[in-house]
Amino acid sequence: MKKLFLVLVILLGLLRADGDTKKAVIDLTTSDLAKIEGRLIKGVAFNNAHYQSDSKGLDTIVVIHGEAYKFFVKDIAKTKCKKDKEFEAKAKEIHQKLELLTKNYSVKFQMCGVGMKLKEINKDNVVEFIEIIPSAMVGLIDAQNNGYAFVPIY
Incomplete structure (x- = not known):
C-alpha cells in the first residue's frame, strides 16, 4: 500500500510539473516603436500561444523604465519624455494593444516610480x-526571486 501511495504521489508530481506555468519578467527600456510592436506585443502573444499549445501557461510581468515610459502615458507633452511623432500618431492604437495583453494574457505592467519623478510623469x-x-530594480529583483526568467527588451 505504501508503494502504491508513493507511486501515485510521484505520478501526480510529474503530471503537475508538465502543466506548470512558465514565468517571464520583461525588462523594458526601449524607445523603439518597432520593438514595442514586434518584441513586446507580438512576442507576448506568440510565446503565450506556444506555451498554451504545450498545456502550459505564461505568466508575464513587464517592468517599464529607461526610455519606455512614453508608451504608457496618456499625454507625452505633460512629461519630460522625448517626443516621438511616429508613436504619437499611433498612441491610441498601441495603448489598446498593450491593454489587450493584460486582458487576453494577464500581463502585469509595472512602472518605475523613481523614473516617473525624473520624467515628471504624474500617475494621473x-x-x-x-x-x-x-523602482525598476525592486520589480526585477522581486520577480527573479520568485522564479521569473529575465527577458530584456532594450
Missing part, C-alpha cells in the same frame, strides 16, 4: 492598466 497621466512600483 499613466494609462489605467499600469501598477506603479518603487
